[in-house]
Amino acid sequence: xxxxxxxxxxxxxxxxxxxxxxxxxxxxxxxxxxxxxxxxxxxxxxxxxxxxxxxxxxxxxxxxxxxxxxxxxxxxxxxxxxxxxxxxxxxxxxxxxxxxxxxxx
Numbered sequence: 001x002x003x004x005x006x007x008x009x010x011x012x013x014x015x016x017x018x019x020x021x022x023x024x025x026x027x028x029x030x031x032x033x034x035x036x037x038x039x040x041x042x043x044x045x046x047x048x049x050x051x052x053x054x055x056x057x058x059x060x061x062x063x064x065x066x067x068x069x070x071x072x073x074x075x076x077x078x079x080x081x082x083x084x085x086x087x088x089x090x091x092x093x094x095x096x097x098x099x100x101x102x103x104x105x
Contacts, residue, residue, distance in 0.1 A: 009040075013047035020056030029063050032070045041074070048078045064091050076101045 006014060013031070016024035028051075031044050051060060064075035064087065076097045079087045092102040 010043045010047065013043050014050055017047045017050035017056070020051050020053030022055050022059040025051060025056050025059035025063070029060075029067060029071050029074070032068070032074060034070075036070070041070075045074055045077065048074065049081070051078070061087055064088075065094065065096050072097055073101050073104075077104055080105050 013028050016027050028044055028047055031040055036044075048060065051057060060075050060078055063071045064079065065072075067075060072091070076088055076091060079085075080103075088097070088102055091097050092099065
C-alpha cells in the first residue's frame with residue numbers, strides 16, 4: 001500500500017501502524033472514542049491496514065475481544081478485510097461482535 005503524501009494526524013497513525021508494536025496499536029485504537037469524529041474513524045480504519053507485524057496483529061486481536069464496542073467493530077473489519085475469518089468467527093461465537101459486524105467488509 002502506498003502511504004505517500006500524507007501529513008498530520010493520518011501520517012502519525014500510519015507511521016504507528018507501520019511500526020506495529022503493541023503500544024502503537026494501542027495508540028491508534030485509543031482514538032476510537034465516543035467523541036471520535038467521522039474523519040478520525042476513517043483515519044484509524046485506513047491506518048490499521050498498515051499493521052503487519054506479529055505484535056501488532058496480536059494486539060489488534062486482543063482489542064477484538066477486549067476493546068470497546070467501536071474498537072471491536074473496527075478490529076473485526078480489519079480481520080475481515082485480511083480474510084482472517086477464523087479470528088472473526090471466534091469473536092462472534094464469544095459474543096464480542098454481532099452477526100452484522102462478523103460479516104461486514
